[in-house]
Amino acid sequence: MKKFSLNKLNMNRVIGRKKLSLREREAMYGRLFILPWLIGLVVFFIVPFIDSVYYTFQKLSFGDNGLEFTYIGLENYIYAFTKDPDYIKNLTSSITNMLYEVPIVIVFSIFVAYLLKDEFKGRTYARTIFFFPVIIASGVVITVLKENVLGSGSNMVGSATTIFRAENLRAVMINAGIPRWFSMYVVDIVNKIFDLTWRSGVQILLILAALHNIPKSFYEVAIIEGATEWEKFWKITFPMISPTVYVAIIYSIIDYFTDYGNQVMRMVVTQANNGRFEYSSTLAIVYFVVVMIIILIVNRIIGKRVVYLS
Amino acid sequence: MKSIKVLKLDQIHQSIKMDELTMSIIRKNILRILKKLFLYTFIVCMSYILLYPVLFLISNAFRAKEDLFDPSVIWIPKHITLANFEYANLLLSYPTAIKNTLIMLIPSVIIQTFICMMVGYGFARFRFPEREILFGILLFTIIVPIQTIIVPLYVKFRYFDFLYLGRLIGLITGKPLTVNLLDTPWPFYILNLFGMGIRSSLYIFVFRQFFRNMPTELEEAAKIDGCGPFSTFIRIMVPNATGAIITVMLFTIVWHWNDYYVSTMFNNENLPVSVMLTILNTRMSMLQAAQGFSSDDIYLLGSTVLEAGCLMVMLPLIIMYIIGQRYFTESIERTGIVG
Numbered sequence: 001m002k003k004f005s006l007n008k009l010n011m012n013r014v015i016g017r018k019k020l021s022l023r024e025r026e027a028m029y030g031r032l033f034i035l036p037w038l039i040g041l042v043v044f045f046i047v048p049f050i051d052s053v054y055y056t057f058q059k060l061s062f063g064d065n066g067l068e069f070t071y072i073g074l075e076n077y078i079y080a081f082t083k084d085p086d087y088i089k090n091l092t093s094s095i096t097n098m099l100y101e102v103p104i105v106i107v108f109s110i111f112v113a114y115l116l117k118d119e120f121k122g123r124t125y126a127r128t129i130f131f132f133p134v135i136i137a138s139g140v141v142i143t144v145l146k147e148n149v150l151g152s153g154s155n156m157v158g159s160a161t162t163i164f165r166a167e168n169l170r171a172v173m174i175n176a177g178i179p180r181w182f183s184m185y186v187v188d189i190v191n192k193i194f195d196l197t198w199r200s201g202v203q204i205l206l207i208l209a210a211l212h213n214i215p216k217s218f219y220e221v222a223i224i225e226g227a228t229e230w231e232k233f234w235k236i237t238f239p240m241i242s243p244t245v246y247v248a249i250i251y252s253i254i255d256y257f258t259d260y261g262n263q264v265m266r267m268v269v270t271q272a273n274n275g276r277f278e279y280s281s282t283l284a285i286v287y288f289v290v291v292m293i294i295i296l297i298v299n300r301i302i303g304k305r306v307v308y309l310s
Numbered sequence: 311m312k313s314i315k316v317l318k319l320d321q322i323h324q325s326i327k328m329d330e331l332t333m334s335i336i337r338k339n340i341l342r343i344l345k346k347l348f349l350y351t352f353i354v355c356m357s358y359i360l361l362y363p364v365l366f367l368i369s370n371a372f373r374a375k376e377d378l379f380d381p382s383v384i385w386i387p388k389h390i391t392l393a394n395f396e397y398a399n400l401l402l403s404y405p406t407a408i409k410n411t412l413i414m415l416i417p418s419v420i421i422q423t424f425i426c427m428m429v430g431y432g433f434a435r436f437r438f439p440e441r442e443i444l445f446g447i448l449l450f451t452i453i454v455p456i457q458t459i460i461v462p463l464y465v466k467f468r469y470f471d472f473l474y475l476g477r478l479i480g481l482i483t484g485k486p487l488t489v490n491l492l493d494t495p496w497p498f499y500i501l502n503l504f505g506m507g508i509r510s511s512l513y514i515f516v517f518r519q520f521f522r523n524m525p526t527e528l529e530e531a532a533k534i535d536g537c538g539p540f541s542t543f544i545r546i547m548v549p550n551a552t553g554a555i556i557t558v559m560l561f562t563i564v565w566h567w568n569d570y571y572v573s574t575m576f577n578n579e580n581l582p583v584s585v586m587l588t589i590l591n592t593r594m595s596m597l598q599a600a601q602g603f604s605s606d607d608i609y610l611l612g613s614t615v616l617e618a619g620c621l622m623v624m625l626p627l628i629i630m631y632i633i634g635q636r637y638f639t640e641s642i643e644r645t646g647i648v649g
Contacts, residue, residue, distance in 0.1 A: 023437070029539040030436025034444065037429040037514065040504025045451055048462035055461070112356075115349060122353070128635050129357045135564055135627050141587070141620050142363075197359055205557070206516075213523075247519055250449070251512070258455045268457055277461050284458040291453050299449075308522065 056282040062275070076282040087283060090263040091290065094256075098294075102252045104189065105196055109203035109248060110241075114233075116204070117211045134201035142198075199255065203248040210244035211237070239307040246306045253298065257291045364624075371395070371618040375610055394618035397611065400600065401593045402586045402619055408626070411567060411582040414495040419562045422502040422510060423555060429505050430517025431543055435529070445518075452511040460575050467491045467576060497576045498566075508565050508572065513558050520554045521547065560634065567627055587623050590616055 020028070031038075056076050058069040080087050116127055136142055173183035189196075218236050227235065238245075258265060264287050271280035365385070374389035382388075398404070433445055456463075469488040471477055480486030491497050501507045505514060528550070532542040548555075570584040577585070594608050594615070603611070 026436050027438035030432050030438045030441065033432025033436065033539075033543075034429050036425055036503065037448075037505035037510075038444070040501070040506040041447065041451065044463065044466070044501060044504055044506040045454075045459065048459035048466065049454070051462035051465075052458050115352070120346070120349065122350075126353045126357075128632070129353075129360055131635070132360055132631070134561075135631050136363075136568075136624055141568070141624050194359055197356065202561075209553070209557070243519055243523065247515065250452075250515075254453050254512075257453060265455070265457070268455075272457060272461070281458060281461075284455070288454050288458065292450060295449060295453060 052281045053285060055278045056285060058278055060276075060278045076279055077286070079279070080282055080286060086267065087264075090267060091287065094262055094264055095290070095294070098253060098256050100185075100189075101192070101196065101256060102249065105200045105203060105252050106245065106249055108196065109200045109207050110245070112200070112204050113207040113211055114237075116208055130204055131201055133198045134205065199252075202255075203252060206244050206248050206251070207241060210241040214240045242306045243308060246302055249298065249302060250295065253291075253295060257287075367617050367621050370614055371621050373614055375607075378610060378614070394611070394614045395622065397597055397601075397615045398590070398619035398622055401590050401596060401615065402583065402622065404583070404622060407581060407583040407586045410580045411584070414498050414573075414582060415563065415566045417495070418498045418502050418507060418566055419559060421499060422507045422513070422562050423559050425503060425505050426510055426513035426558065427517050427548070427551065427555065428543070430514045431521050431547060433514065433518040434521035436539075448511050448514060451506075452509075452515065456508075456572060460572070463497075464492075464575055467497045470496075493577055493579055498572075507562075508569055509561070513562070516558060517551075517554060520551065524550065560631075563630070564627060583623050587619055590619050 055069075057071060057073060059072045059075075061068050061070070112130060116123065116130065173186065174180060214237065218240070219232060222232050222236055256262065264283065268280050268284045268287070271277075271283060369385050369387065371394050372390045372392070373383070373387040374391040374393070376389050377383045377387045380388065433441065433448070468490055469486075470491045471486065471488045476487040476489075491500075498507065502510065505511070524547070528546050529542055532546050537545065568584055570582075570588055573582050573585050574588075581589075591612070594612060597603055597611070597615075598605065598608055
C-alpha cells in the first residue's frame with residue numbers, strides 16, 4: 001500500500017510538474033528517510049538544549065509559581081572555572097585518563113576478538129563469557145555492585161575494585177629501579193584491568209563481527225603469495241576492520257566520557273540532584289564542548305585512514 | 311655393488327629429509343600446543359575476572375544470617391536459604407515492576423530498532439548537500455548525555471502538545487491544550503519514534519556503517535525491477551540486515567532494561583524494576599513492619615537482600631542472553647553487523 005502511494009507521488013512529481021533530476025530525487029528520498037530523526041532532533045534535542053544553555057545564564061529558584069529565573073550573566077561559568085575546587089581538576093584528569101584508557105580498550109578488544117575468531121574447543125563458552133559484561137555493565141546492577149559489594153562501601157564508582165588492586169607491585173617496581181612515573185603508570189593500568197575488561201564487551205562484539213566479514217579469498221591469495229601471519233594481519237585484517245575499529249574508538253571515547261562513573265559526569269548529576277540545575281547545565285555544557293572538540297580531532301586524524309571497500 | 315651404493319645414498323638422503331620433516335612437524339606441534347595453552351590460560355583468567363561479581367552475588371544471596379560473619383565460609387554457605395529472595399521479591403514488588411518494565415520495553419525496542427535502521431539507511435545511501443553537517447550533529451547528540459537536557463524534557467512531557475499544535479489551539483481558545491505524559495510509558499515511545507531514545511544516535515551510527523558496506527548491486531537490481539526507495543528498503547535491505555537488527559535489538563533491550571535515570575525522572579509510580587532496585591535500601595523498613603524484624607536484623611540483612619535483588623533483576627537478562635546467545639553469535643558470524 002505504502003509503496004504504491006509513494007510511487008504515485010513520485011510519478012506525479014516527475015510527470016506532472018517539474019521534472020526532478022536524478023540527484024534531486026535522491027536527495028529528496030534521503031531527507032525523507034532521515035525525517036523522523038530530524039524532527040526529533042529539533043523538538044527533543046535542540047530546543048531542550050537551548051533551554052539548558054539558557055539556564056546557564058540564570059539563577060533558578062523554586063518560587064510560588066514553580067521555577068523562577070533571575071538573569072545573572074556569566075556568573076555560573078566564572079564560578080566553574082575560578083571558584084569550583086574540583087571542576088578543572090576533574091576535567092583535565094578525565095581527559096588524560098581517556099588518552100591512555102581508550103587505546104588499551106581498543107587493543108585489548110582487537111586481541112580478544114582475534115582469539116575468539118577461530119574455531120577451538122569451548123569457543124561458544126568463551127564467547128558467552130566475554131560478551132557477558134555487555135548485559136550488566138551498562139546498568140544499575142553494576143553501580144549497586146560497585147558501591148555496595150565490591151568497593152567495600154566506598155563511593156568511587158569506576159575506580160578499581162578492591163579485589164584487583166596491586167599495591168605491592170608498585171613497591172616492587174620502584175625497588176627494582178624502574179622510574180617512578182613509569183611504575184605508577186603501570187600500576188594504575190593493572191588496577192584498572194577489571195574495569196577495562198568490563199568496558200570492552202561492545203567493542204569486542206563489533207570487531208569480532210567485522211573479522212567474520214572479511215572474505216576468505218583474501219587470505220587464500222595471501223597464503224599463495226607467501227605472506228606471514230604478521231603481514232596478513234597488517235595488510236589484510238587491519239585495513240578490513242578499520243571502519244569498525246573507528247566506530248569502536250568513537251564508541252569507547254563516548255562511553256568513557258558519559259559513563260556514570262566519570263568524575264565530571266558525577267559532578268553534573270550531583271549538582272542536578274541537589275536542585276542546582278543551572279550550575280549542572282553549565283558544567284555539562286562546558287564539558288561537552290571540550291569532548292566535542294576531542295572527537296572532532298580524533299575524527300580528523302583517524303577518519304581519513306579508514307578503508308572503505310565500496 | 312654400484313646400485314647398492316646408490317640405494318644407500320638415496321636412503322641416507324631420504325632419512326635426512328624425513329628428519330627435517332619430523333623436526334618441522336614437532337616444532338609446529340609444540341608451537342600449536344603453546345598457543346593452545348596460552349589461549350586456555352587467558353580464557354580461564356578472563357572468565358574469573360568477568361564472572362567474579364556474579365559468583366560473588368550468588369554466593370552471598372543464598373547465605374543465611376549465621377554465615378555472614380563466619381570466617382570459615384568463603385564461597386559455599388553452610389546454611390543455604392531462599393529467605394533473601396523472598397524479602398527482595400517483597401521489596402522490589404517484583405511481578406508489578408517486571409510488568410511495568412515490559413510495558414515500557416517491548417514497544418520501545420521495536421520502534422527504536424526500526425527507526426534507527428531507517429535513518430541509518432538514509433545517511434548511508436543517499437547523497438544530499440546537508441548530509442555531512444547533519445551527520446556531525448548526530449555525532450554530537452551521541453555524546454550529549456540525557457542529563458543535560460532532562461529538565462527541559464521533563465517540562466516538555468509534563469505539558470505535552472504534539473508539534474506545538476496544542477499551543478496553536480491555545481492561541482484561538484485562550485487555553486493551551488496539553489497532556490501530562492509523566493507516569494506513562496509514552497515519553498519513551500515518543501522519544502524512540504523520533505530517533506531520540508536511549509542511545510538511538512549510536513544505533514543510527516551502527517546501521518549507517520553497516521549499510522555503507524553493503525554491496526550496491528542489490529539496490530541497483532531492485533531499482534531496475536521497479537522498486538522505489540522505500541520498498542527497496544523494506545524488501546531488500548531489511549531482510550539482509552538480520553544480523554545487525556538482532557544485535558542492535560539485544561542492545562536496546564539491555565539498555566532499556568537497565569535504564570534508571572530516565573525512568574526516575576519521568577515516573578513517580580509504575581516504577582520499572584531497575585528503579586526499584588535503586589530504592590530497595592530505602593524500602594528496607596517495609597520488612598520491619600511485615601516480618602517483625604528489629605532494626606539490627608534489618609542492618610544485618612541489608613547487603614544479602616540487596617544482592618538477592620541484584621540477581622533477580624539480572625536474571626531475565628541472563629536467561630535471555632543464554633537462550634539467545636547462540637543465535638546471536640551465529641548471526642554475527644553469518645552476516646556481520648558492521649563491515
